[in-house]
Amino acid sequence: MDFDFSEAEQKFAVEVEQWLVDNHDPEVMDLTRENFSQLADTPARRAFMKRLAKQGWLGMSWPKQYGGQEIKGVYEFILNEALARHGAPQIGKGVGIIGKTLIRHGSEKLKKEFLPQILSAEVEFAVGYSEPQAGSDSANMQLKAERVEGGWKLNGQKMWTTSAHFADWYWVGARTDPEKKKHDGLSLFLIPMNHPNLEIQSLPTIGKDTTNQVFFEDVFVPEDYMVGKQGSGFRYIAEALDLERFTMFTLSPIEDRSNLLVEWVKSATRDDEPLRNDVNVRRTIAHIVTDTHVAKGLSKRFLSAAMSGGDKPPSIESSEYKLFTTTLSQRVCKDALDITGAAGQIREGEEDAPLAGRFEGAYRATLNETVGGGSSEIQKNIIARRKLGLPKNF
Ligand SMILES: Cc1cc2nc3c(=O)[nH]c(=O)nc-3n(C[C@H](O)[C@H](O)[C@H](O)COP(=O)(O)OP(=O)(O)OC[C@H]3O[C@@H](n4cnc5c(N)ncnc54)[C@H](O)[C@@H]3O)c2cc1C
Structure with missing residues (x-):
């Protein structure tokens, strides 16, 4: 091997x-x-x-x-x-999610319009799946799409649309067939983000960046800006989420933080004693470094499955990778704050901040990672059902 x-x-x-x-x-x-x-x-x-x-x-x-x-x-x-x-x-959303989904399911018109723009980096997208009552249960989307002459009229609300404040186009799931079962009633649309009937409101996160909520009031979408088939939106979204879990949660920043901490521990002292001699610190560092290698192994497994499988992204491997890696990402920060002690809470930019305050900021930022792209519990459900064959819990 x-x-x-x-x-x-x-x-x-x-x-x-x-x-x-x-x-x-x-x-x-x-x-x-x-x-x-x-x-x-x-x-x-x-x-x-x-x-x-x-x-x-x-x-x-x-x-x-x-x-x-x-x-x-x-x-x-x-x-x-x-x-x-x-x-x-x-290269996440455009190339990895929207581009790959359009290649698989989009009309010739949408391929012609969007694929060249993605390849030349002329377009940025926001992804609108989540709503107040549709986060983990994304099939529960209630954004209403009603058929009108020449297309669709959309009304309702999206939550947590991260790139809405700067993107050019909105990739949106909406309910086109309310009489069908919830998974079969959704369709995907592409909407210009500067549509006058969209209202974007900023939502701060616990880290330094913001996401948004977006309100739709009679937003008209022409017929040919529906992606793929009516009623197949949930299938496309599920495939795209498998891609997102892998392409949007990279490993190298975790390795970088882990290396930074190891280097710091080599020369730092507490009460005039070298930290590297503290048995608890040594044990913590050993776990972090070992688990970073495990995460690397999981990423290679996903890659191998992606390259040897059919044209669908591997679902179980992507959930295993996302669950383990985003949890590790948080743990590296939490352990670093434990090791650096009270001073570890001094923020970036302050003179006395150990490790330039990197871990205080990273700790807050990484809290988002086990939620966005499907929470850890949802990844566990996927592994339980699809890998282990356990019964559904909802
Ligand atoms: C920083 C950030 C950026 C985001 N960006 C986007 C974006 O650009 N576009 C977008 O569409 N969405 C985005 N999201 C939304 C994200 O996908 C949702 O927050 C996520 O799916 C969880 O949904 P929720 O917040 O509604 O929580 P809920 O679904 O209400 O879950 C609440 C809690 O219950 C648990 N839970 C829910 N269902 C189950 C179950 N069946 N079994 C066990 N536990 C369960 C969850 O794990 C969680 O702990 C973003 C989120 C964050 C934090």
């Missing part, structure tokens, strides 16, 4: 790393935003994505007929992990 990247993959990793060093820009790269650093939400970050597109690094795994290179998904994995390691925006 060989867990290493091939020679060509390693060469690509070196090329990407060098490109990121050459294109280093503090206005674009911000490790302290943790998982939110993946967003291309400022002009500088969007310009960076365009440079990445010029490199030919967007949509590498897409079929050639849609502008891709049909190369293995491992190259996108390598690229995304490197981007995350530098705190740079990542």
Whole structure:
């Protein structure tokens, strides 16, 4: 069994790393935003994505007929992990979720309109699944889509739409067939984010970034901006969520934090005693480092399943990866705060903050990770049902 990247993959990793060093820009790269650093939400970050597109690094795994290179998904994995390691925006939503779903299920019109824009990084998307009564139970979406002449009229509310305040297009699930069973009554739409009948309100998170709630009042969507078939929205969303769980929760920032903590512990002291001699600190560090290796193993398992399976993203492997990795991400921060003691709570930017306050900020930011993209409990349910064959709990 060989867990290493091939020679060509390693060469690509070196090329990407060098490109990121050459294109280093503090206005674009911000490790302290943790998982939110993946967003291309400022002009500088969007310009960076365009440079990445010029490199030919967007949509590498897409079929050639849609502008891709049909190369293995491992190259996108390598690229995304490197981007995350530098705190740079990542290829997540456009290439990984919207693009791949349109390739599988979209009409020729939508493919023609959106796929080239995704490949050249000219478009950013927001994803609208969650609502006040539809989070974990995303099939319970109540955003109402009524048929009108030439298309659909949408009314209702979305919650937690992270990119609504800067995106160009909104990828939205709505109920088109209320008389059908809840999973069969949903359809997906693409709506321009600057539609005059959409109202966006900011929702602060416990970290430093914000998400949004969005209100719809008679939002007209032309017929041909429905994605795929009417009533198949939930199936497309479920597939896209499997992609999200993997592509939007990268491992390299966890490795980075874990290495930072290990380095710090090597020379830090408490009451004039080297911390590295403290048995509890040693045990904690050993667990973190070991579990980071386990997370790496789970990511390779997902990759292997994704590359050897059919055209659907692997669901169980993606849930196992998301559950373990986002829990570990929080634990590394919590353990770092325990080890650094009271001073660990001093915020980034303050002079006395140990490790430049990285862990205080990361602790708050990572609390979002076990909720967004499907909570840990939901990942456990998926593993229990689909892997272990246990009965449904709801
Ligand atoms: C930072 C952030 C960004 C987000 N961005 C987006 C976005 O861009 N677009 C979008 O559509 N959504 C987004 N979300 C929403 C996210 O997907 C939901 O928050 C998530 O699905 C949980 O839904 P909920 O908040 O309604 O909690 P609920 O579903 O109400 O869950 C509450 C609690 O009950 C538990 N629970 C629920 N059902 C079960 C069950 N069957 N068995 C066991 N336990 C259960 C949950 O695990 C949780 O602990 C984002 C969330 C966050 C935090």
